[in-house]
Amino acid sequence: MSITKFCFSILFLLFINANYSFAAAINVKNNETSQYSLVHIGLVLDLDSPMGSMVDLSINMALSDFYVEHPNYRTRLHLRTKDAEGLLNTNIAVLELMKQGEVHGVLGPQGPTEDKFVAELGGKVHVPVISFTARSSTLPSAQNRYFLRTTPDDSYQAQALAAICQGYEWPQVVILYENTDYGYQFLSHLNKAFQEVEIGIAYMGAFSISSDDNQILKELNKLKEKQTRVFLVHMNSSLGYRLFVLAKKAGMMTEGYAWIITDYLSNFLNSMDFVARDSMEGVLGIRPYVSWSEKLDRFQERWQRNMVVKKSAGSIKDFNVYALWVYDTVCSLAIAAEKIGPVNSSLLYVNTGNNVKDNTNLKISAYGPKLLSELSNTKFRGLSGDFLLINGQLKPSAFEIFNVIGTGEKTVGFWTPDRGISRELSSTGKPTYSTSTKNLKNVMWPGDSVMRPKGWVIPATGKLRVGVPVKHGFTEFVNVTIDPITNHTNATGFSIDIFMATLQLLPFPINYEFNYYNDSNDINWSYDGMLHGLPQMFDMVVGDTTIWAPRADYVDFTLPYSEPGVVLVVKNKKPFDMWIFIKPLRWDLWLAIILACILMGIVLRILEHRVRNANEESIRPRKERLRMIYWSPITVLAFPERNMVANSWSIFVLVFWLFMAFILMQSYTANLSAILTVDQLKFAFSEDYCVGYQEGSFMKEFLKEQLHISESRLKSYSSVEDYHDAMSKGSKRGGIDAIFDEIPYMKIFLEKYDSEYKMVGPTYRTDGFGFAFPVRSPLTSYFSKAILAVTQGSNMTSIERRNFGPGYSSQDPLSSTVSQQTSSLTFYDFGGLFIIVGSVTLFALFCSETSVGRKFSALTALYSQMFFGFISSKLLSRKDDREESRHESIQDAGATSSESRDASIFEEPLSGGEEEICEPGQHNESASAEVELTTINEERNS
Structure with missing residues (x-):
């Protein structure tokens, strides 16, 4: 009995306290005394809904708390509330408030999207419409200037979700959203955010609020058969709870799955029942972060007391961030109204002469623009955090990343626009954006798994379908055989060996089967047609498939595993020029060298005759000394060890002559080498040439679009032998004059017919061969890493030799495969x-x-x-005269003897x-x- 009395006493005290709080709010609303200036604000809510009930209570608490804290304010907000359900009733209610109630601001309407009619109406009569639930806007800023949103924009939430998926390295995501305007608007934000981080959207499933359980379960079973195992849910609470209950029933809340929910659902987790909560075990959620404060703690205590008293049909158990946003919105309105000051008649309406009213009998407010200006400049610390409007939108704050575990939630980290993902919020240090999920705490995933889901699986319905082409030539790369009895496809070759080697390096096993393409042996088949079979016919394509930019629009390629580039091969024709050794020097230089040799010989003879060497003259006859004029410049080069001169001035002259001669010889040698090299590479492509290419390849489009070769001069061939036969005939006999093909093919061709052909011209850029997958396939990155390990490993050489022979190597340049005969000098070159x-x-x-x-x-x-x-x-005549004058004292016989010796x-x-x-x-x-x-x-x- 005493316990019953005690409980009754507690309830009585709570009732008295609640009545006091509501009485204070009612007094504020109904105070019409002259000591306060009233500012009329309209409020449109669906009071029978959980959201409307929560918002109404939060607004009353905000008015009560604010004016208790600021009793000296001269202004008071006076709310004129309209209960409206649905879009049409909401629009009518707003119109009535502006027309009859003559309000200067409107709180609402209650909905996640902007009401275009209400926004345009507010702009027309200059009345600010303040939404505490709208998360995005579709109207241009010029048209919704009077539409304010005291909530953060959904684009930031989309960025946070993209960062989480990027951090967990999920290549694709399935989006399940509510089939409403808000669902479509949020989907556009997700598309943009995921494109920026290169995350694909594998599937988008729209669910109507009226969908029954069978429809939802059927859609979930269809998604279960797909590869992607990451699901992002954007739905309201009633539809979202049903979805997770059915997902658990379908076996999609087990290990390997990843589920993420937006704040459209996560903000209402506190009002869900046990069954729905239990079905969401392991879900990762995101919602706006609200930091703890003493003021928030007191608000929560008063909220619990008021919920005991207020038991309306639509009441909810607890509040969420929307209650805090509307609380701060009311406080910002009260602050802005006080800054404007008491309202007088001059501030009510604009005087427009004869057109004071428009055809809808709506007056244009003069108070509204002032209220809009003050609201835009109001800044304070509220319950939800810092309140500041930027371009009519609440400044974005942090998002909390949490994990649903049992009946509770665990905060695992945060996301902010400037720092990205972090374990704890920090305002110190230089902001550095991060998407690493290593910064998060441990997450419990569905199925009580602590291992991060990789985000995709091989479909459980069958094997991985590997497409391989049936080719007529170059079977060194892909050779497909089909068993006529079992119809089993077997494939061998270089590309297949690379594929088998990559399978051994994948971190997971793959069960595959080969599916052939071009079984009818059609000569008009193409790799492009094969690639268009992804993903309907094949899950991937393995073969000598060239990585080409136009193909990247509809498939994804791995890293290349072969040499890149397209080259031109022509016949190896030797130039008919046996006088090529003369070309390094022009005729004028040849003539100058000959004249220099003659003049140098004359100079040396003149200098040497002054050396009085009787023994030399007695041995060397006059004709031999005369011959020195011709040969001394040359013999001194050929026999430098012989003492051919004795005069010091002759030696001086010969030093410079040797210097010049060696420079000429070195220049001659270098220029001759360059001429011989360029002569081999020199090739003039004629417009009349017929060009061959490999059938089925991209070369036909490449030659037409990039090299602008007429299609009438293009011919396709399938094998090395076909190339050789066509080149042997020439274009005049129905063959071709040149071949354009990729380097791996031309290596095989030149190795077989090395002396007959040569590569000329530049190498045109391509990226080599690669495996092809559907766009944004999660397998692409795994195979790319494995290919990189194979091509850089020791097994690559053995794979090449097994398929191409012992002399083949992808590491060798193409020029090394050309015969040495094409680079060696022949007798004819110097004939x-x-x-x-x-x-x-x-x-x-x-x-x-x-x-x-x-x-x-x-x-x-x-x-x-x-x-x-x-x-x-x-x-020498002048020199002899001078000598005679100097030697007059010498006997005539001696002088005569000297002259006779010189003349001889x-x-x-x-x-x-x-x-x-x-x-x-x-x-x-x-x-x-x-x-x-x-x-x-x-x-x-x-």
Whole structure:
């Protein structure tokens, strides 16, 4: 009995306290005394709904708390409430408030989306419409200037969800949303956010509020058969709870699944029943974060007391962030009204002359623009956090990431616009955006699993369908055979070996089967047609499929596993030029070198004659000394170890001559090497050429679109032998003149016919061969990593040799496969040089061994002596005169002897010229002549 009395006493005290609070609020509402200036604000709510009941209580508490804290304020907000359900009734209620109630601000309407009619109406009469539930706007800012949202924009929530999916490395997500305007608006934000982080949306399922359980369950079973296992739910509480109960029934709340809910559902988790809560075990949620404060703690205590008294049909158990947002909104209105000051008649309506009212009898408020301005500049710390409107929207704050565990929730981290994902909120340090989920606390996933779901699985309905092409040639890459009895497809080749090697490196097993393409052996088949079979016919395509930009619009490629590039191959025709060794120097330089040799010989002879060497003159005959003019510049290069000069000035001249000669020789060698190299690479592509390409490949479009080659000059072939036959015929006999194809194919072609063909021109950029998947397939990244490990591993060489032979290597450049014959010099390349040397040799033999030649040689020597003797006498005459004047004291005999010795160098009697030429066949005659000449010289000297 005592316990009953005690409980009754507690309830009585709570009732008295609640009545006191409501009495204070009612006094504020109904205070019409002259000591306060009333500002009329309209309020449109659905009071029978849980949201309307919660908001109404929060507004009353806000008015009561605010004016208790600010009793000296001269203004008071006076709310004129309209109970309206549905869009039409809401619009009528707002219109009546503006028309009859003559309000200067409207709170509401109650809904997640902006009401275009209400927003345009507020702008027309200059009355601010303040929404505490709308999360996005579809009207341009110029048209909804008087529409304010005291909630954060949904675009930030979409960014947070995208960051979470990116952090968990989920390539694709299935979105399940409510089939309403708000659902479509939020979907547009998600699309944009996911595109920025390159996360695909595998499927979008729309559910109507009126959908029955069978319809929802049927849709869930269809989703269960797909690969993606990440589901993002954006629904209201009633539809969302039904969805999760049915998902658990369908077996989709088990290990391997990941479920994420938006704040459209997470804000109402506190009002759900046990069955719905139990079905959401392991769900990851996101909602606006509200930091704890003493003021919030007191608000929660008063809320619980008021909920005991207020038991309307639509009341809810607890409040959520919407109650805090509307609480702060009312406080901001009260602050703005006080800043404007008491309301007088001059501030009520705009005086527009005869048009004070429009055709709807709505007055244009003069108070509304001032209220809008003050609201936009109001800033304070409220229950939900910092209150500040930026461009008519509440400044975004942090989002709380939580995990549903049992009947409770666990906060695992936060997301902020400037820092991204973090374990704890921190305002210190330089903001660095992060999407790493390693910063989050441990998450319990569906099925009581602590392992992060990878986000996708191989469909349980069958094996992975691997498409392979049936080719007529180049079977080194893909060779498909079909068992006629079992119809089983077997595939071998380089591409298949790469595929098998990657399977061993995947972190999970894959059960696959080969499905062939082009079984009818159609010559007009194409890889593009095969790729368009993804994902209807195949789950992936394995083969020598080129990674090409136009194909990336409808498939995803892995990293390449072959060499990239397209090259041009033509016949290896040698140029008909045996005088190529003359080309390094132009004719004027050749002439300059010849003249320089002659002049250098003359200069050396002049310098050397001043050296008085009797022994040398007694040994070397005059004709041999004369021959020095011709050969000394050349012999000094060929025989540098011989002492060919004795005069120091001659040595000085020869040093510079050697310097110039070596520069000329090095330049000649370098230029000749360059000419020979360029001559091999030089190729002029003719517009009349017929070009061959591989059938089924992308080369036809490549040649037409990028190289602008007419389709009439393009011919397709399927094998190496077909290429060779067509090139052998040439375009005049129905063949081709050149081949455009990718490097791996041309390596095989050149290795078989190396001496007959060569690669010319540039290498056109492609990305090589790769495996193809449907767009945003989760398998793409796994296979790319495995391909990278295979191509850089030790098994790559063995795979290449097994399919292409021991001499093949993808690491070698294409030029190494070309025969050495195409880069080696032949006898014909220097045929002209051999002709010159041979001609000179034959001429020397002719002059030496035949009587006619000897006579010709003697006459040539005679006239040469006469010519150079004449020149030398002219050059030395002045020097001889000066010497005679300086040696007048010397005896005439000595002077005469000296002059005779100098003259004997260039002067010889005309008779006996032939006998004095030292030829091999006349050795005895030459020796006797030399002895006789030596005797005469000795007599003269004595």
